[in-house]
Amino acid sequence: MADISPPAALIWCPFENAQDARQAARILLxxxxxxxxxxxxDMQSLYIWEGEQGEAQECGALFKTAPASLITAIARLEEIHPYDTPAIIGWNADETTPATRSWLANPLGSSAG
Structure with a gap:
């Protein structure tokens, strides 16, 4: 039977600064x-929050993971994120290379090449 699960998953999340993003990344890794x-x-964010329009300099982070880890990674990121209400968005990617799929399925076992 062919594997029909998505080959990869991504998580997008802004942080106040690169230091906070690096700290979260190190924990998740x-x-x-x-x-x-x-x-x-140095990402410029424009948003509506609590009915008011705002702007802020933020730092974006894109995390790569296996689909099986997506929900757990999002929950953990929410726990460790310094914002009270972080905007964390995760989704399954439809396509990737076989090497990337293998790497994401077992990141500590080997490199993607």
Missing amino acids: SEGLVACANIMP
Whole structure:
């Protein structure tokens, strides 16, 4: 029977600064919940919060994980995030390479190449 599960999952989350993003990434990596974190500093965010329009300099983080770890990684990220109500969005990716799929399924076992 063919594996029909999604090959990868992604989590997007903004942070106040790169230090907070790195700290969260290190925790998720050390706990085996994600295989990689890409941190993008100096992101401009425009938003509506509690009925008011706002703007802020933030830092974005994109986490790569296996679909089986997605829900647990999101829950853990919510626990460790310094914001009271962090915007955490996770989704399954429809396509990836076989090497990436293998790496995400077992990030501590080997590299993607």
